[in-house]
Amino acid sequence: MDLEREEDLLKLVGSKGTITILRFLNELGSAQYKHLHEFMNEHTLNERLRKLSDFNLIKHYLARKDGRKEWYEITEKGKNILKIMEDMIRLIED
Numbered sequence: 238m239d240l241e242r243e244e245d246l247l248k249l250v251g252s253k254g255t256i257t258i259l260r261f262l263n264e265l266g267s268a269q270y271k272h273l274h275e276f277m278n279e280h281t282l283n284e285r286l287r288k289l290s291d292f293n294l295i296k297h298y299l300a301r302k303d304g305r306k307e308w309y310e311i312t313e314k315g316k317n318i319l320k321i322m323e324d325m326i327r328l329i330e331d
Contacts, residue, residue: 249288250322253277258285259319262295262311269308294318 238246249255254277261276262268274282286309289295294315300306311319 245288246292249285249292250318252285252288254281254285255289256319256322258289259294259311259315259322262309263316263319267298267308267310273309289315 257276258273261273265272270282270286273286276282277285286295286297290297292314293312296310296312298306298308298310
């Protein structure tokens with residue numbers, strides 16, 4: 238990973254809403270956009286979802302059978318990043 242991409246990942250990890258989205262998806266397994274929209278405004282949510290997808294921390298699904306269904310799931314990489322983030326938080330709480 239090049240330096241710029243590393244910096245982008247670190248910015249994403251520290252950005253508002255990132256840990257909330259990852260925790261929510263980890264707890265529920267999957268969620269629709271409208272459920273995630275409860276945590277932040279549309280612009281911020283769209284930006285977070287795009288960046289989380291770019292780093293393969295979440296997966297976006299779209300099914301068009303019997304209407305349109307769209308949802309998000311956390312990936313294994315996303316679960317690993319979430320664990321690291323939570324471990325970091327615990328380190329400063331002790």
